[in-house]
Amino acid sequence: MSGVRIETAGGLVKELVEAINANRTWLSEIDGAIGDGDHGINMSKGFTSAGAKLGDTPPPLPEALNVLSSTLMEDMGGSMGPLYGYLFSRMADALEGKSKLEADDFGAMLRGALEGVQEIGSASVGDKTLLDALAPASEAFDAALAAGKPFPQALDEMAVAAERGRDSTRDMVAKVGRSARLGERSRGVMDAGASSCCLILQTLANGIKTRLSE
Amino acid sequence: MSGVRIETAGGLVKELVEAINANRTWLSEIDGAIGDGDHGINMSKGFTSAGAKLGDTPPPLPEALNVLSSTLMEDMGGSMGPLYGYLFSRMADALEGKSKLEADDFGAMLRGALEGVQEIGSASVGDKTLLDALAPASEAFDAALAAGKPFPQALDEMAVAAERGRDSTRDMVAKVGRSARLGERSRGVMDAGASSCCLILQTLANGIKTRLSE
Amino acid sequence: MNRIINNPDLVVEDAVRGYLKAHKDLVAPTDNPRVIRHHLAPQKGKVGVVTGGGSGHEPAFLGYVGDGMIDAVAIGEIFSSPSAKAFHDAFVAADGGRGVACLYGNYAGDNMNVKLAVKQAAAHGLTIKTVVANDDVPSAPKSEPQKRRGVAGEILMWKVGGARAAEGAELDEVIASAQKAIDSTRSIGVGLSACTIPAYGKPNFSIEDGMMEVGIGHHGEPGVKVMETRPAREMADLMLDHVLPDLPFESGDDLAVLVSGLGATPVMELYILYDRLSEVFAERGMKVRHPFIGNYFTSLEMMGVTLTIMRLDSELDRLVGAPARSVGLTKVAL
Amino acid sequence: MNRIINNPDLVVEDAVRGYLKAHKDLVAPTDNPRVIRHHLAPQKGKVGVVTGGGSGHEPAFLGYVGDGMIDAVAIGEIFSSPSAKAFHDAFVAADGGRGVACLYGNYAGDNMNVKLAVKQAAAHGLTIKTVVANDDVPSAPKSEPQKRRGVAGEILMWKVGGARAAEGAELDEVIASAQKAIDSTRSIGVGLSACTIPAYGKPNFSIEDGMMEVGIGHHGEPGVKVMETRPAREMADLMLDHVLPDLPFESGDDLAVLVSGLGATPVMELYILYDRLSEVFAERGMKVRHPFIGNYFTSLEMMGVTLTIMRLDSELDRLVGAPARSVGLTKVAL
Ligand SMILES: Nc1ncnc2c1ncn2[C@@H]1O[C@H](COP(=O)(O)OP(=O)(O)O)[C@@H](O)[C@H]1O
Numbered sequence A, B: 001m002s003g004v005r006i007e008t009a010g011g012l013v014k015e016l017v018e019a020i021n022a023n024r025t026w027l028s029e030i031d032g033a034i035g036d037g038d039h040g041i042n043m044s045k046g047f048t049s050a051g052a053k054l055g056d057t058p059p060p061l062p063e064a065l066n067v068l069s070s071t072l073m074e075d076m077g078g079s080m081g082p083l084y085g086y087l088f089s090r091m092a093d094a095l096e097g098k099s100k101l102e103a104d105d106f107g108a109m110l111r112g113a114l115e116g117v118q119e120i121g122s123a124s125v126g127d128k129t130l131l132d133a134l135a136p137a138s139e140a141f142d143a144a145l146a147a148g149k150p151f152p153q154a155l156d157e158m159a160v161a162a163e164r165g166r167d168s169t170r171d172m173v174a175k176v177g178r179s180a181r182l183g184e185r186s187r188g189v190m191d192a193g194a195s196s197c198c199l200i201l202q203t204l205a206n207g208i209k210t211r212l213s214e
Numbered sequence C, D: 001m002n003r004i005i006n007n008p009d010l011v012v013e014d015a016v017r018g019y020l021k022a023h024k025d026l027v028a029p030t031d032n033p034r035v036i037r038h039h040l041a042p043q044k045g046k047v048g049v050v051t052g053g054g055s056g057h058e059p060a061f062l063g064y065v066g067d068g069m070i071d072a073v074a075i076g077e078i079f080s081s082p083s084a085k086a087f088h089d090a091f092v093a094a095d096g097g098r099g100v101a102c103l104y105g106n107y108a109g110d111n112m113n114v115k116l117a118v119k120q121a122a123a124h125g126l127t128i129k130t131v132v133a134n135d136d137v138p139s140a141p142k143s144e145p146q147k148r149r150g151v152a153g154e155i156l157m158w159k160v161g162g163a164r165a166a167e168g169a170e171l172d173e174v175i176a177s178a179q180k181a182i183d184s185t186r187s188i189g190v191g192l193s194a195c196t197i198p199a200y201g202k203p204n205f206s207i208e209d210g211m212m213e214v215g216i217g218h219h220g221e222p223g224v225k226v227m228e229t230r231p232a233r234e235m236a237d238l239m240l241d242h243v244l245p246d247l248p249f250e251s252g253d254d255l256a257v258l259v260s261g262l263g264a265t266p267v268m269e270l271y272i273l274y275d276r277l278s279e280v281f282a283e284r285g286m287k288v289r290h291p292f293i294g295n296y297f298t299s300l301e302m303m304g305v306t307l308t309i310m311r312l313d314s315e316l317d318r319l320v321g322a323p324a325r326s327v328g329l330t331k332v333a334l
């Protein structure tokens, strides 16, 4: 067991589509509390359309990620189109020239995703956005690797950090996006983008772990 | 005791205004069941504005009735403007040249009212309109006089007939006005116009009886 | 009820005052606070065109006073006919010496008040002729047209009558064109939620969520059928099934089509309905020459939609397409 | 929820299709189903004017494509920014060789998508300049204009930019006029009831009956204050208290005033509000030269109203008053 064959890992993206669709209502409800209640709808529409483009036998992982990215950027609109569009295109970039997805590569994917989102959205950690799930997840993964932990365990720690990061948004005051205007009133509920981002990271972690153990 | 002095009976019209205002909500609710729920509002607006014109010392009864009539016709609109406008102007006509309102005169007032309403509205008894209170009331009054009953008793019988007529509309299918289109579905509730007409006739009967006994 | 009003008994007064302030380039007050006239009315030598009706249908009725449209309007209480005096005063305000065409809708109150007003006006030497709109198909069988209500077809009748008068036609010609307009027009409404008259304070009828009332009237008069709300495409087909066979409209017909929201329906949904309507027109070989989509004739904040179809001959086509300028409907000469 | 839709996930697709069928004299489709262009666009030698935004605000945004207004529009999901590709394709559809002015509203999604689209377009050799509307006073303090949302003031910005482009101005001139337009404009909204996005199926926020939310956004973004609904006169005063001191508007100012319903508010109530507004303008020595009252920028079936005020100099006065023809706004040369 060393890495995941990129060639046949395009199915990971299909799993993301399924995860988003399964949580469509939940994501919209979270967005409804301090946003406009459409996060699940937006995500589901964009991801479903990417899923359709990928078909039953998806291409290799980087291509699949790029299909997802460009579908989101072209069709989805909203804030999520550019933000997740950049996120997934940077993930794909990190795999350029690779045939196996090793632990290091996944670390690079997460760092690239983080940079991409910050570049287009110019938000910071602590602003109550998806960054608050993504940034601690990326750090936790790198830290686990630095501590010599194996890939699956690093994935677990990443997933836990993403969840903790998502939950940490409950206590934050939104600084960007629709809910920013609420000021103190935005405190007390989770951020929708952090919730979908955590879901995406967990789904990736599970999918990779399954493939690692096959 | 013989008749009511017309000169000082303008207050009867003020009593009508009060009665209508006191029953504003009730009349609208009745109209709401198979009409558009505004009968109380319409009547109250028209009658209140006539009441204001009459002031604290109303003119003699025929003049007061004519003020009411023309206010309804000029300001009120709707179906009730012309219908009640004609009704009260015909009542006033019946008093022309009189100084006392005797039993016969009141009979003439009712017959005039009935004719006026039929002329402008071209509805028939049984169509589920205010005619279904007015026509039996007028007949009952004439019948009581023909049977030699005294004015107050004839008024009582007229009031009972008006109420019975009003209640009889419950079982009718509307043939004119807004509720006509309901067909069979208009059965089962009282007609709004019959309800206000009954109220008006009862108020007149009470007012005349009080004045007869003074 | 949660609304933008002052005194619930004075909503008409307050709104008319605001309307007069907002549209000085189009309208002017008269001595009767319930009558608004075109700012140039009466126009000498032009046949006057008058309408009137209850309030709560805005932009109908007052919003159609304007160039190539209505010259004076009588304004009633919410959902209630204007008084005879208001109609009369509107006739006076519109009369430029060549008579007045009173184009109104078939409701008991309006019929009585117009009748009285015409009588009064005649006594003062005015010539008034009337056309009464009865375009609402579900409101009575075809065999009893005199029992049918006038609904959004009135707008097309005003457009035609107004344009004809603007052309300089005689009173009888204006009346004939307006009569032809309404005779060539059929409508139907579907209600999805009720509305609240401010002075009454609560809805005076109800439509269950998830149900639609087919054939509902502009004041909530009950329709011919209450059924589960269908997808927009089926709603469109159902409406057409009532309206098309009634005239009947046939292959080869040129049409004016007016789709109006009842007040609270999001505008995009009118287009969702129109998408299917226009598909059917195409399938049946009918051509829509003048589509009007928007809130043309509302019922306070009712949800729902009305469909109005007019069959055009060359005269109606010309008159519907003629330039007009009013708050409710503007046609620009292209 | 009880509405005129087919598939709740396809309301935008269905509505746009219907819109294109209804208004062939004004608009035409493009290869991108989320982009509609003026039927004559691109017009060679004319600066293109583009906007875009989420759906559910009809007639905004697509309803302002027309003569003297917008050349192409990018259409988003309900309450959601159009994609970068849609903005890009709208630029292409509008570009007549003299560059494109993209006049849009200040929302995170729109900012990002426009930024990406401009980058892409530049890579293809197009010149795009942008103005971002931020007229909504309650959405951020005056000291942070970059945080303020764009609301109904966008319509006046489009009117000005569109008219300037129609005059034959250069891109920089169009941009300068549109920027001046929005810099001279302030808005505020008051919400009286919530709205339901069909795909979500229930309101995603709520306003209690009898309460009003002052400063609410066009997507239900919370306002600055929830309080008991006041009579229309006090509502007007409250709105003016937020808006007038912000620019500030002063005695002697000439104004354009736009009062828009949020979707379900009966039109007569907009006039009830305007009656008081115009009283205050008169008292304060301000003159309303261009009043616009109606459903110009809605939020599905929300109840409530927005007020937008623009201070006019002679240029803005000319451009706001210039002829225009579109579904949402038509100005006829008098
Ligand atoms: N600048 C930004 N950077 C990162 N994430 C952002 C930014 N702006 C918004 N978000 C995320 O977007 C989420 C809302 O997404 P969504 O509801 O789909 O879009 P919208 O706000 O347009 O309705 C927020 O919960 C937040 O996490």
Ligand SMILES: Nc1ncnc2c1ncn2[C@@H]1O[C@H](COP(=O)(O)OP(=O)(O)O)[C@@H](O)[C@H]1O
Binding pocket: B031, B035, B036, B037, B038, B039, B040, B042, B043, B078, B079, B080, B083, B117, B120, B121, B122, B123, B128, B129, B130, B131, B176, B177, B178, B191, B192, B193, B194, C079, C080, C081, C108, C109
């Ligand atoms: N032609 C008519 N003759 C007599 N009464 C009529 C006629 N048409 C309507 N009515 C009466 O009018 C009443 C309704 O009055 P109202 O609600 O005030 O007016 P609207 O129907 O215009 O809302 C009905 O209940 C009926 O009694």
Ligand SMILES: [Mg+2]
Binding pocket: A031, A035, A036, A037, A038, A039, A178
């Ligand atoms: Mg959202």
Ligand SMILES: [Mg+2]
Binding pocket: B031, B035, B036, B037, B038, B039, B178
């Ligand atoms: Mg009634």
Ligand SMILES: [Mg+2]
Binding pocket: B036, B038, B039, B078, C078, C079, C080, C081
């Ligand atoms: Mg009524």
Ligand SMILES: [Mg+2]
Binding pocket: A036, A038, A039, A078, D078, D079, D080, D081
């Ligand atoms: Mg959104």
